[in-house]
Amino acid sequence: MDDARLAAYLQVLEALRFDPIGRVAYLVESPEPGMHLLRAELPLEEGVGCPGDHARRHTPGREVSAMSLEVLRALQVRPEVPGDNLILEGIDLRALRPGDRLLVGEVVLERSDRPHQPCATFRARTGPEAFEAVAQTGLRGALFTVRRGGVVHVGDPVRKL
Numbered sequence: 001m002d003d004a005r006l007a008a009y010l011q012v013l014e015a016l017r018f019d020p021i022g023r024v025a026y027l028v029e030s031p032e033p034g035m036h037l038l039r040a041e042l043p044l045e046e047g048v049g050c051p052g053d054h055a056r057r058h059t060p061g062r063e064v065s066a067m068s069l070e071v072l073r074a075l076q077v078r079p080e081v082p083g084d085n086l087i088l089e090g091i092d093l094r095a096l097r098p099g100d101r102l103l104v105g106e107v108v109l110e111r112s113d114r115p116h117q118p119c120a121t122f123r124a125r126t127g128p129e130a131f132e133a134v135a136q137t138g139l140r141g142a143l144f145t146v147r148r149g150g151v152v153h154v155g156d157p158v159r160k161l
Contacts, residue, residue, distance in 0.1 A: 022090025
């Protein structure tokens with residue numbers, strides 16, 4: 001591991017500031033494991049999440065995954081690389097507690113009680129320094145349950161309810 005790179009990542013991540021209202025920056029569909037496709041819109045269904053995602057992604061408590069664009073920029077990681085469905089700009093996902101709700105366009109998402117921790121797959125896709133930086137800062141993102149389905153579009157506003 002490159003300690004200087006890790007230190008640089010940590011410095012940038014700890015300086016991030018977020019807003020009360022954000023927007024959808026990118027949408028990602030995963031029709032097969034390891035395949036991440038950028039989309040202009042993404043349907044999200046209650047009890048399912050993104051119906052176009054492969055079957056392993058349809059897990060209660062983690063129907064939808066999200067990560068902050070600010071974090072990805074700081075880590076110099078392209079938005080589709082981690083495989084999260086929603087890449088949000090302006091929202092501090094780390095500040096959301098289980099049960100908190102977000103209005104994403106017309107869709108209502110509820111923060112799951114399951115943590116969205118970096119895993120071996122995240123490490124392989126982003127590198128050991130990025131893995132360690134999000135592990136230390138808690139900025140991996142958040143997992144959600146769909147409470148009201150609909151179609152999310154790139155550019156849709158995002159706010160906490």
